[in-house]
Amino acid sequence: xxxxxxxxxxSKAYRHAVAVSVMALNAxxxxxxxxxxxxxxxxxxxxEAKALARPDHLxxxxxxxxxxxTILSPLSLPEIWANYGAPETVVQSLxxxxxxxxxxxxxxxxxxxxxxxxxxxxxxxxxGKAQSIDKMLAGIANIxxxxxxxxxxxxxxxxxQNHKVWDEFQAQSEPAFYRHLYANHKDALKAAGFxxxxxxxxxxxxxxxxxxxxxxxxxVDHIVERAGxxxxxxxxxxxxxxxxxxxxxxxxxGNLCLILKQWHNCKNELNGAQNIAATQPGDTRMLCMxxxxxxxxxxxxxxxxLVQPYLPPSGRDSVYFAQGTSLLLTNRMEEIAAQASLxxxxxxxxxxxxxxxxxxxxxxxxxRVTEHVEKMAQDGTLPPKEAKDLQATxxxxxxxxxxxxxxxxAPQEELEKLxxxxxxxxTVIVALQEAQKAGQPKKPQQQGQKAKG
Amino acid sequence: MDMRQKIAxxxxxxxxAAGKSYINxxxxxxxxxxxxxxxxxxxxxxxxPADYALFLSQAAGITGxxxxxxxxxxxPLAGGALQQGVxxxxxxxxxxxxxxxxxxxxxxxxxxxxxxxxxxxxYHVVDAATRDIFRSYDDIADFITDTVQQxxxxxxxxx
Numbered sequence: 001x002x003x004x005x006x007x008x009x010x011s012k013a014y015r016h017a018v019a020v021s022v023m024a025l026n027a028x029x030x031x032x033x034x035x036x037x038x039x040x041x042x043x044x045x046x047x048e049a050k051a052l053a054r055p056d057h058l059x060x061x062x063x064x065x066x067x068x069x070t071i072l073s074p075l076s077l078p079e080i081w082a083n084y085g086a087p088e089t090v091v092q093s094l095x096x097x098x099x100x101x102x103x104x105x106x107x108x109x110x111x112x113x114x115x116x117x118x119x120x121x122x123x124x125x126x127x128g129k130a131q132s133i134d135k136m137l138a139g140i141a142n143i144x145x146x147x148x149x150x151x152x153x154x155x156x157x158x159x160x161q162n163h164k165v166w167d168e169f170q171a172q173s174e175p176a177f178y179r180h181l182y183a184n185h186k187d188a189l190k191a192a193g194f195x196x197x198x199x200x201x202x203x204x205x206x207x208x209x210x211x212x213x214x215x216x217x218x219x220v221d222h223i224v225e226r227a228g229x230x231x232x233x234x235x236x237x238x239x240x241x242x243x244x245x246x247x248x249x250x251x252x253x254g255n256l257c258l259i260l261k262q263w264h265n266c267k268n269e270l271n272g273a274q275n276i277a278a279t280q281p282g283d284t285r286m287l288c289m290x291x292x293x294x295x296x297x298x299x300x301x302x303x304x305x306l307v308q309p310y311l312p313p314s315g316r317d318s319v320y321f322a323q324g325t326s327l328l329l330t331n332r333m334e335e336i337a338a339q340a341s342l343x344x345x346x347x348x349x350x351x352x353x354x355x356x357x358x359x360x361x362x363x364x365x366x367x368r369v370t371e372h373v374e375k376m377a378q379d380g381t382l383p384p385k386e387a388k389d390l391q392a393t394x395x396x397x398x399x400x401x402x403x404x405x406x407x408x409x410a411p412q413e414e415l416e417k418l419x420x421x422x423x424x425x426x427t428v429i430v431a432l433q434e435a436q437k438a439g440q441p442k443k444p445q446q447q448g449q450k451a452k453g
Numbered sequence: 454m455d456m457r458q459k460i461a462x463x464x465x466x467x468x469x470a471a472g473k474s475y476i477n478x479x480x481x482x483x484x485x486x487x488x489x490x491x492x493x494x495x496x497x498x499x500x501x502p503a504d505y506a507l508f509l510s511q512a513a514g515i516t517g518x519x520x521x522x523x524x525x526x527x528x529p530l531a532g533g534a535l536q537q538g539v540x541x542x543x544x545x546x547x548x549x550x551x552x553x554x555x556x557x558x559x560x561x562x563x564x565x566x567x568x569x570x571x572x573x574x575x576y577h578v579v580d581a582a583t584r585d586i587f588r589s590y591d592d593i594a595d596f597i598t599d600t601v602q603q604x605x606x607x608x609x610x611x612x
Contacts, residue, residue, distance in 0.1 A: 135548075159585040166580065166587050169565045170603065175611035193532055205611040206472040207518040207564060210531045213473035215516050217534040220564055227583045261534070265545065268566065268581060272549030277583045325535075339495060340488045349482035353489065353513055356479055358527040361535050 077102050077109070084113045087126035093133040097141070104141035108149060112140070112288070117151035120286045125274060132275060136288070139270035143290045144263055149270075152289050155230030158281040162227045165248050173251035174220060175205030176242045180253050221259040221267070223291055226250050228276065230284070257292050266290065319393040322369050325362045326397040329355065333404035347409020359405075359414060366398065366421045370428075377428045387432035390425060398422055456592065460508050463597035467519065470601045471608050474517025477524065481509040489525045489539075497556045498543060502571050504592045505560055514538075519604050520569065521562040522593070546570070546581065560593075569596065 075083070078094045086094075094102070112118045125136055143149055157165070181189065182202035189208075190199060198208035198216060208216045224232060229250035236246035241253040249255065259267075267290040274287055333355065336342070342350060351359070373390065376382040402418045454462075467474055481489075486509065490500040501509070514524035516536055521528070523542055527535040543559040546568055550557075561569030566581045576596050578588040590596040 156583075159583070162580060162583060162585045163587050166565050166567065170563075171607045171610070174564055175607055179611065195531075198531070201472065201518065204471070205608050209473060209475070209518055211473070213475040213517045214529055214531045215475075215518070215521075215536075216531045219566075222566070225582065226565070227580055227585065261530075261536075264566075269545070269548065271582055275549065277549065336488055336492065339491050342488075346482070346484035349485045350488050352479040353481040353485035353509070354525045356526055357477070357514075357529055358535065361527065361529065361533070364533065 077106050080106075080109060084109075085119050086122050089126045089130065090122050090133055090137075093130060093137055096134065097137055101138060101141040105137060107145070108140060108143075112149060115151040117286045118288060121151055121274070121288045124285060128275070132273065135273035136270070139266070139273040140288070142266045143270060144266060146293075147263060147267070147290045148293050149288060149290050151286050152224065153230070153284050154225060154228035154276060154279060154287040154289075155284040156228055156276075156279040156281050157230070157233045161234055161281075165226050165229075165233050165250060168248055169226070169251050172244075172247060173253075173256070174207075176239075176244075177220060177253055177256045178202045178205050178207065180242060181258060217261050218258050219261050219264045221257045221264050221292075222250060223255050223257055224250060225271065225276070225287075225289070228279070228287070259292060263290075263292075319369055319373070319390060319397075322362070322366045323393065323397050325358070325365055326401045329358050329362050330397070330401045330404045332358070333401075333408045333410075337404065337407040342407075342409050344409045348411050350408065351410050351414070355408070355410065359410070362401070363414075363417045363421070366418070370421050370424050373428055374424065377431060382428070382432065384432045384436035387429050387436060390429050390432070394422065394425055394429070398425070456504050456594070457507055457511070459592070459594040460504070460511055460597075463594040463601075464512055466598050466601050467515070467517075470519065471605045472518035474515055474519060475529070476512045477514040477528065479513040479524075480511060481506070481513050481524075486510070492525070492540065493558070496540065496544075498540075498558050499556075499571075501539075501558075502574075502593075504594070505571065508593050519563075520597075520600055522569070522597075523560055523562075542568070561596075563600070 078091045081094055082088075082091045094105070097105070125133055140149065179202065182199060186199050186202070189202070190196075194202075194208055194216065195210055197211045201208045207220075208218070210216075222229075226233060229248075232249040232255070234248070236248050238244070238246050239249075239252040239254075270288065270290055276287065279285055336350065336354060340350075373382065398418065398421065402415065402422065405415050405418060464476065467476070486501065486506050489509075493500060508522070509524060513526070514528045515522040516528050516530070521536060523536070523539045525538050525540070527538055530536050539558070539560060542562070543556065546559045547554070547556050558571045559568050560571055560576070563569065563578055567578050567587060568581045570577050570579055576590045576593060577586045578596075579586050588596075588599075590599065
């Protein structure tokens with residue numbers, strides 16, 4: 001009997017039936033009041049009306065999802081998308097994605113298909129190259145969970161008009177937006193890590209920098225895309241927030257947002273994957289687009305991500321921050337070492353042009369991580385079993401970086417910084433290993449074994 | 454005018470502008486620039502334009518409120534992040550294009566999702582999404598000087 005039940009559960013037809021029940025249940029518990037729907041339903045608006053709409057009308061705040069029930073579906077993700085009506089080529093592309101990408105898309109699936117137009121987007125992309133479909137799905141997976149993904153009518157304006165809108169943004173809207181941020185969000189921006197000089201930049205209508213002129217990790221983003229805003233990009237009106245002479249609504253303060261650069265890049269990659277550059281002027285098509293949620297417009301989207309990452313109370317998780325930057329730098333050094341025969345004489349010159357900033361950043365991150373791990377070891381909060389993970393990170397990321405630095409003839413004083421970090425980490429690791437052997441915590445010695453490399 | 458001097462004058466204009474920019478004072482040597490071109494060629498990109506190489510030999514990268522001009526290394530951002538270099542930005546820009554399309558060299562960025570590219574012997578400020586051309590310049594010194602003038606005029610008008 002148990003075996004028969006198991007076989008029945010594993011049969012595709014049975015799994016389909018369960019999935020249909022799950023979807024029906026979700027439909028039953030999802031609010032049907034259109035006022036509470038996440039975004040304006042397609043049938044209520046024409047493309048043109050959508051393009052005309054103000055962003056506040058387009059993005060009605062997402063209702064609380066407390067009533068949603070999370071049920072593990074017995075169907076694979078491609079099967080679920082097929083049930084939603086996704087075209088075959090998209091389903092095939094989904095099957096090709098890595099488990100990590102599929103997991104991220106699975107977390108978005110309900111949100112994506114809650115937009116009726118998402119199927120339109122999929123059908124548009126389904127006729128393109130398989131590579132383009134792969135790029136779009138990867139683009140969706142890369143969107144940070146803090147951002148919403150919506151579908152939106154993209155009505156391409158002519159190049160000359162796009163140029164006019166960009167000029168207006170440069171000359172008027174961008175300075176006005178910075179002054180607006182200063183007037184209305186300066187406390188939030190200061191709390192997010194902006195220095196006083198950066199705030200003074202905003203007050204003058206300039207993008208925020210440190211006193212040395214180094215910019216913060218932010219961009220100003222057009223929520224509805226500048227080149228695809230239809231009448232928002234062609235028919236000027238008075239900005240209800242900034243006032244003044246008429247300007248294109250696409251450049252109004254309500255359509256601008258201060259956004260982290262990496263989030264902006266993810267958004268652009270998703271747009272690029274849908275090949276928006278190929279949209280002819282005057283044409284309208286549906287796009288799948290990442291937008292900051294309504295509650296996080298203005299400056300509040302920045303939060304703590306603007307400043308150095310907070311280091312978690314675990315050695316294994318802390319060293320994670322050093323891995324990415326170390327790997328990129330090591331790869332770049334190895335590549336140069338392989339393609340150009342460097343001598344010690346030109347090693348410093350190549351270092352200055354190719355690695356100096358990235359190297360300084362990487363040393364900075366490693367130093368902070370090392371200080372953090374040392375402090376945890378001193379406090380006795382670093383479990384001895386973490387010695388293994390710390391050693392693995394040293395071996396996999398720091399030691400190869402030291403080797404690559406030697407190979408590219410990096411200046412000795414720079415190399416020494418990495419070696420010193422290695423020594424400090426090794427001291428902690430040795431102390432942890434000894435404590436593990438002794439079965440009790442032990443504080444590290446002042447100086448320990450030298451790092452390999 | 455000698456291009457080296459023209460670039461030096463443009464950098465002086467940037468130093469005297471209303472907003473402060475970070476100008477990387479590293480000076481690229483001939484050997485370092487050769488290595489850069491080896492890397493670019495290996496990825497299917499054209500070599501660095503001669504005037505851009507001259508620029509890098511005076512200042513290896515600029516970030517700030519006016520524009521970003523990239524170097525082969527990363528540039529610092531406040532708070533510990535990094536602005537990636539020429540290769541990474543070019544790869545991101547070309548990622549959306551057809552794989553058989555000629556690769557475009559991205560040397561800089563501007564606000565409003567614009568990129569500074571070098572194509573057909575000129576520098577163009579283009580829309581990163583649509584590739585629409587907003588401005589064009591014969592050399593990098595003209596780009597720096599004109600962009601500073603226009604932005605400072607906008608800031609003055611806003612006050």
